[in-house]
Amino acid sequence: MEKATSSNSIGALWFAIVNVMDSELYSKYVEKAAQPVKMHGGILLARSNQSYSIENLPKEARRVVTIGFPSEEDARNCFYSTAYQAARKHRVGVAQTELFILSLASGKRLYLESTAD
Numbered sequence: 105m106e107k108a109t110s111s112n113s114i115g116a117l118w119f120a121i122v123n124v125m126d127s128e129l130y131s132k133y134v135e136k137a138a139q140p141v142k143m144h145g146g147i148l149l150a151r152s153n154q155s156y157s158i159e160n161l162p163k164e165a166r167r168v169v170t171i172g173f174p175s176e177e178d179a180r181n182c183f184y185s186t187a188y189q190a191a192r193k194h195r196v197g198v199a200q201t202e203l204f205i206l207s208l209a210s211g212k213r214l215y216l217e218s219t220a221d
Contacts, residue, residue: 114172114214116179122167129198136191144182145174
């Protein structure tokens with residue numbers, strides 16, 4: 105089991121609520137966005153097409169995605185990077201997205217451990 109270290113810690117999140125209108129075209133965005141996310145230390149934490157809303161989530165929002173980054177700066181740099189903006193063009197018109205960057209509470213970090221042997 106991999107031990108938690110500062111290299112696999114999370115200080116900020118991308119939190120997205122997505123209404124995918126064309127799954128086939130959206131998959132091109134997902135494929136192209138993976139590389140810049142990884143380059144900025146991002147790791148997919150959760151993605152669900154069957155999220156369970158307990159309060160006020162619009163019915164058309166079918167996918168919720170959470171990606172962790174080492175810092176808020178990494179999360180912002182990823183979003184504004186040339187590579188991510190090129191990938192993002194594949195999402196425009198095929199998905200409606202609300203994307204938030206959230207910093208963890210002051211002094212808080214998440215540490216990930218791999219359960220793979």
